[in-house]
Amino acid sequence: MKAVLLNCSLKKSGEESNTGALMGSLVREFNKNNVECILIRVADFFIPPGVKTDMGEGDEWPLIHEKILESEILVIGSPTWLGLHSSLAQRVLERMDAMISEKSKSGVPVAYNKVAGVVVTGNQDGAKQVIANIFYALSEIGFTIPSQAYTFWNKGPGPGESYLQSEEGHKWAIETGKLTAKNLFFLARALQKSPLK
Amino acid sequence: MKAVLLNCSLKKSGEESNTGALMGSLVREFNKNNVECILIRVADFFIPPGVKTDMGEGDEWPLIHEKILESEILVIGSPTWLGLHSSLAQRVLERMDAMISEKSKSGVPVAYNKVAGVVVTGNQDGAKQVIANIFYALSEIGFTIPSQAYTFWNKGPGPGESYLQSEEGHKWAIETGKLTAKNLFFLARALQKSPLK
Amino acid sequence: MKAVLLNCSLKKSGEESNTGALMGSLVREFNKNNVECILIRVADFFIPPGVKTDMGEGDEWPLIHEKILESEILVIGSPTWLGLHSSLAQRVLERMDAMISEKSKSGVPVAYNKVAGVVVTGNQDGAKQVIANIFYALSEIGFTIPSQAYTFWNKGPGPGESYLQSEEGHKWAIETGKLTAKNLFFLARALQKSPLK
Amino acid sequence: MKAVLLNCSLKKSGEESNTGALMGSLVREFNKNNVECILIRVADFFIPPGVKTDMGEGDEWPLIHEKILESEILVIGSPTWLGLHSSLAQRVLERMDAMISEKSKSGVPVAYNKVAGVVVTGNQDGAKQVIANIFYALSEIGFTIPSQAYTFWNKGPGPGESYLQSEEGHKWAIETGKLTAKNLFFLARALQKSPLK
Secondary structure (H helix, E strand, O other), rough: OOEEEOOOOOOOOOOOOHHHHHHHHHHHHHOOOOOEEEEHHHOOOOOOOOEEEEEEEEOOHHHHHOOOOOOOOEEEEEEEEEEEOOOOOOOOOHHHHHHHOOEEEOEOOEEEEOEEEEEEOOOOOOOHHHHHHHHHEEOOOEEOOOOOEEEEEEOOOOOOOHHHOOEEEEHHHHHHHHHHHHHHHHHHHHHHOOOOO | EEEEEEEEOOOOOOOOOOHHHHHHHHHHHHHOOOEEEEEEEEHHOOOOOOOOOOOOHHHHHOHHHHHHHHHHEEEEEEEEEOOOOOOOHHHHHHHOOOOHOEEEOOOHHHEOOEEEEEEEOOOOOOOOHHHHHHHHHHHHOEEEEEEOOOEOOOOOOOOOOOOOOOOOOOHHHHHHHHHHHHHHHHHHHHHHOOEEE | OEEEEEOOOOOOOOOOHHHHHHHHHHHHHHHHHHEEEEEHHHOOOOOOOOOOOOOOOOOHHHHHHHHHHHHHHHEEEEEEEEOEEOOOHHHHHHHHHHHHHOOOOOOOOOOOOOOOEEEEEEEOOOHHHHHHHHHHHHHHOOEOOOOOOOOEOOOOOOOOOHHOOOOOOHHHHHHHHHHHHHHHHHHHHHHHHHOOO | OOEEEOOOOOOOOOOOOOOOHHHHHHHHHHHHHEEEEEEEHHHHHHOOOOOOOOOOOOOOHHHOOOOOOOOEEEEEEEEEEEEEOOOHHHHHHHHHHHHHHHHHOOOOOOOOOOOEEEEOOOOOOHHHHHHHHHHHHHHHHOOOOOOEEEEEEOOOOOOOOOHHOOOOOOOHHHEEEEEEHHHHHHHHHHHHOOOOO
């Protein structure tokens, strides 16, 4: 089984990512269940705006799109900016919009029988809204969302430390991340046995 | 298999409900698959504010809570007011908050292995946000959310007709409602075969 | 000048309210500017569901509605439940929906030239979404929203202490509450001098 | 008086924009009040991800940032994709995040005493959530939001025509756009007379 984990941090892979750090809790759990993990730092790729799978010259989204199609599990990780998911997370959702009309061999949208979850970090507030909005988009595209399919970390009111600068709340965020990975794995397996057609 | 459908219209059952009318498209599909449907008009019940399963004297939520526990499928129907789900839909979510810490015999939250979907009507806009917010709450409580697990009807910008006063857009809303019922049924069955524990 | 502060806690006035405690930071600042404060615990009143100003027998909303009309400033305080504003906050918004079509002597909606802000408490996350959604509703109804017209307190990820059980983050939340009150007062005064007609 | 109107369509200026078309209703009203309008098609500019005013080599955001500082009115226009504002609208908000700590001569954030509104188009639903989320961000940054400071156009449920392909609902959307422009103009003038300091 394969999982694609898209880290939608605004920063490229040379820089430390709080969201990426928390996404690591899912990777460790996936590995225990022999789920192969493909980690993608979205900011490293050239992904122009648009709502088609291929926006033409130089577009690197098709590489990511292919990885999603080959996998059973998708995890979207996003920081919060002004209480909202990042522009790169929104870019990813816009590009996945085309998947609504791409059909599998059995005639259902290609995301059917794939499962998805969400990871959010931020230093104030906004995680639940980000999860809600991404859940909606994922369901419209065709993904199935397990029980308690998210983890998040925030720091409470006002300016403050980021995830990697603090130790508070890590235990809950990491345990919940493991639970998310476990719930994703079990549901993906249930759908392999009894796929929607 | 059983489905509970909670109509969170602000109006009691003597009055016509747009949301209830659209929820009917799911009922007809459930019936085809021999899913027993329990339709509940939330406004008919005395449900005081709170976040416990039983808020004491006169509280009628425990009756609904029991029906949810006995079913495999939950559908929440809500009108939009100011672009948001109704106060009765929010009341229902608040009362279901207690289910997060209620465990089944196998030790998981009671909503695990149950599936849920959302139906929204309104005369302007707001359906997608309502669906997103209810999806988040349902996932936190422990429900599993299938592919394309919602339908909605709205009327576009400005004051205008309600669902039952118009015929526009009914075809899409009803077809999508049937799809929602189908997706809920198939996922509930998949989870019966391969339950999360 | 008068301010109405609606505390939409799920609990009645005999019980301690975290939201009410944080709303106190605005009251102290309003008092400094001789703004008369009318504090209302919404759960103490019988407010049936509906979207009219008077829903008939026993309805106590008209008392609150009158206080809002007599004031220049409105503050809505809400806890977060499942990352959303309380069912009582939503009830208040639904009942204020009727104000969109109630006109002042100069022919504009009655909420024109009134200003509004939001206070939110919760033990995890959701404040920014609650503020966003209430801001939208307030603007649709006709209120004007000042710069930085909100304060909130949350506790970060996972179950944890409430506002009154913790001391963390109070400084920022209270200072921001004072700023909100100051911004509301100055904007209300600016609109008194130059009313929209 | 000056207004900056940011069209956050995913398409560059050679292509037709539904959002831009509806934004035109505000421009015509602004012109009547001698408000100079600066129309910016965000997709035409190179705006890298980040939360600073200047992200370095090639960054064209500083040009837009300067126009915003020179103006009294800001209008953000966005399409809806999956019920959410566009990745370019989110990019703009992220870049404006830096304005929270940029202060004017009188020591308040630079956006104080500036007013802002929102225009949304889409072919299904999502406008109210987009407006809510952008209102929150604008208030956090320091803008003041007038009564009924938005217009939108959507098409109701299911796939369908875009704004420029349909005539339905245009009257309401355009009238509401004019009202938004009027409310923005009057509030900007009120704040010129009685600025917050």
